[in-house]
Amino acid sequence: MAKIKGAIVIDVERCKGCELCMDSCPTDVIRMEKKVNGKGYHYAYMENPENCTGCINCALVCPDAVITVYRKKFED
Amino acid sequence: MEKENLRLDEIIREENIVFHKTSLLTDKVFSYCPGCGHGVVHRVIMEIIEELGIQSDTIGISPVGCSVFAYDFMNIDMQQAAHGRAPAVATGIKRCWPEKYVFTYQGDGDLAAIGTSETIHACNRGENIAIFFINNGIYGMTGGQMAPTTLSGMKSSTTPYGRDTMLMGNPIKMTELVATLPGTYFVTRQAVHTALYVRKFKKAARMAFENQKLKKGLSFIEVVSNCNSGWKMSPLQANRWMEENMLAFYPPGDIKINGELIKKT
Amino acid sequence: MADIKLMKGNEAFAEAAIRAGCDAYFGYPITPQSEVLEYLTAQEPHKRTGMIVLQAESEIAAINMVYGAAGTGKRVMTSSSGPGISLKQEGISYMAGSELPCLILNVMRGGPGLGTIQPSQSDYFQATRGGGHGDYYTPVLAPASVQEMADFVRLGFELAFKYRNPVVILSDGIIGQMMEKVELFPQQPRAVEFDQSWVTTGKTPDRERNIITSVDLDSARQERHNQDLQKKYQNMREHEVRFESINCDDADYIFIAFGSASRICQKSVKIAREKGIKVGLLRPVTLFPFPAKEIKKLSKQVKGMLCVELNAGQMIEDVRLAVENNTLVALHNRMGGMVPTPEEVYHALLQKFSIE
Missing domain, CATH: 3.40.50.920 (Rossmann fold)
Structure with missing residues (x-):
């Protein structure tokens, strides 16, 4: 059966840690890192990457356009 | 775990990109607070200009307010307007370049207070431009003072005990107001705090530029947004407060399409 | 054959604007200069040369339309009298700061306040000291005849584009209202022959985006900008005295x-x-x-x-x-x-x- 898998890449240094992406994710992929970036923000990362479907919701609400979204169809 | 990593390597490849930052945004980091709606609105407008392929025919006007430096982020020709005067500046540009796309980007202090005259008359003349009106119910840049759009009872740095409408007047609904003018062709109220709203806003923004191409008249798009710094809330709290309070008073949706007011059923 | 007419100063100014190849005029009625807008609308210059004439909702809107239009690199102008010129100062200051060319006619009346509609020269300080906020100057031309009301339009545009700066024609109710014979110069093309590399046309791939602004919060850069402006004004002092x-x-x-x-x-x-x-x-x-x-x-x-x-x-x-x-x-x-x-x-x- 074909399976859609997604992934996101965060531009860590530009992330301001607003958490809107985390809130918008329907599959609970995103968390905020305990560490901070150069600006002192807790940046977003994929805590549960296996759940990501590449739906782009996080990228749509991201006010700083720091999220790139990838999606690939896998034939199992 | 190793298998999962392998999978990510397979997914995170150029050919699999389904969303990336538009090239019409510059590399400069937005000067906006974390969670501010300006960034989303900037990005969506630039996405539309990129998708329509009209960068070389588009001139934007930045206001006075937090988005005064919009031209630092938007990779298009832009002119910065005095407080509230963006619709007049846009009129001057559009009259000289009738074939170009011209839009203003204005906050609620800019458009709904000091610029009401310019706004109403540009709308009334039916200038063939797009006005993007970002309404967060407060003066963001100057530090959170009351705006004409501040809700009744809402606290700001100049209404520390809440807006008393007996003393300070009522919040103004500019969008409903300009919809009554014959010069406006498309009038809508949107938001950008959830993915669904962003998708709807993008559709409306696209229409605003397409209307210009067809010389239909003025498109007026309000975006109800947050000001978590001014409202003294976290970004997530601010969006929830906005949904419960701002959107209750400023309901999202189209108000006028194709020059016709939408009848409420 | 010379084109000689008997005209009011305000009318001569308006006719000269069309003939000077002006692209756009944005105005608002005020005595004693309303004939400028009236003459232009009656002439329908959009049919003669393609020139745009628009009556704005206020002097503030008019000058900001001029500001926008000037950003497109066109020859643009406005006119008013004392109280209206005061309202326009915001836009004039913005144009000085962002270095935009335009022509502004002030047909002076007496003040202060609403004052009188009778002629006066009471705006000398305002015109010669910049007029609005911030450190700036504009070249100020003072016509003394209907002939000069016409001729200074061409000269004014020349100076405006030469220095990329607003230029003020400081007339008054006498010169604006009186009728004299005037020899009108022939129609000039609307094309502007000056450097257009800075104007807003829409960003093309071959250049960086053009930004027209007067704001810069970096103090060192803002000081340099001010110094450059002052050099420009000094240049005017050395070359434009008439x-x-x-x-x-x-x-x-x-x-x-x-x-x-x-x-x-x-x-x-x-x-x-x-x-x-x-x-x-x-x-x-x-x-x-x-x-x-x-x-x-x-x-x-x-x-x-x-x-x-x-x-x-x-x-x-x-x-x-x-x-x-x-x-x-x-x-x-x-x-x-x-x-x-x-x-x-x-x-x-x-x-x-x-x-x-």
Whole structure:
């Protein structure tokens, strides 16, 4: 059966840690890192990457356009 | 775990990109607070200009307010307007370049207070431009003072005990107001705090530029947004407060399409 | 064949605007300059040359339309009178700051406040000191005839594009309203032949985006910008001084007057000369830059200078600065729409300098 898998890449240094992406994710992929970036923000990362479907919701609400979204169809 | 990593390597490849930052945004980091709606609105407008392929025919006007430096982020020709005067500046540009796309980007202090005259008359003349009106119910840049759009009872740095409408007047609904003018062709109220709203806003923004191409008249798009710094809330709290309070008073949706007011059923 | 017409100053200005290849005019009615907008709308210049004419909702909107249109690199203009010019100062300051060319006509009336609709020269300070907020100047041309109301449109646009700066034509209710014969220059093309690399056209792939702005929060950069502007104004001082000198060579006394007041003084010179008093007239044509060098030169050869102004005495401050105490400087002035007769000015000369 074909399976859609997604992934996101965060531009860590530009992330301001607003958490809107985390809130918008329907599959609970995103968390905020305990560490901070150069600006002192807790940046977003994929805590549960296996759940990501590449739906782009996080990228749509991201006010700083720091999220790139990838999606690939896998034939199992 | 190793298998999962392998999978990510397979997914995170150029050919699999389904969303990336538009090239019409510059590399400069937005000067906006974390969670501010300006960034989303900037990005969506630039996405539309990129998708329509009209960068070389588009001139934007930045206001006075937090988005005064919009031209630092938007990779298009832009002119910065005095407080509230963006619709007049846009009129001057559009009259000289009738074939170009011209839009203003204005906050609620800019458009709904000091610029009401310019706004109403540009709308009334039916200038063939797009006005993007970002309404967060407060003066963001100057530090959170009351705006004409501040809700009744809402606290700001100049209404520390809440807006008393007996003393300070009522919040103004500019969008409903300009919809009554014959010069406006498309009038809508949107938001950008959830993915669904962003998708709807993008559709409306696209229409605003397409209307210009067809010389239909003025498109007026309000975006109800947050000001978590001014409202003294976290970004997530601010969006929830906005949904419960701002959107209750400023309901999202189209108000006028194709020059016709939408009848409420 | 010369194209000579009998016209009001305001009408000559408007006709000259069309002929100078002006691309857009944005205005708002106010006495005593409403004929400019009326003449332009009646002429339908969009049919003659493609020029745009729009009546704005206010002077503030009009000047901001000019600001936007000037950003497209076109020849654009507006006109008003005192109270309206005050409202336009915001936009003029923005244009000075962002270095945009445009032409602004002020047909002066008496003030302060709503004042009077009668002619006056009470906006001299405002025009020659920038007018709005911030450190800036605009070239100021003072027409003294209907002919100059027409000719200064072309000159004004030339200066505006040469320096990328707003240019003010400082007229008054007399020059704007009176009718005289005027020889109109032939129609010029609308194309602007100046550098257009900075204008907003939409960003093309071959260049960086063009941004028209006056704001910069970086103090070091803002200071450099201010220094560059000041260099530009200094450049104007060195190259753009214009004046008219009548019977000054052998004069013992000199009238200094601009615009309508200088016309009265011309007659006063005649009266004085008939009585055997050697009097001349120095008429500044540019009020900024001011003909200070010429006045200083004259101050060393004369016994006195009489400034004649239709205001409380504004230009006299620039004259005093130029004269550096080399000679006596006196004032004869009228205000509120009152205009002196040539005889009155002549007698003022006798009295101020105790001429027997």
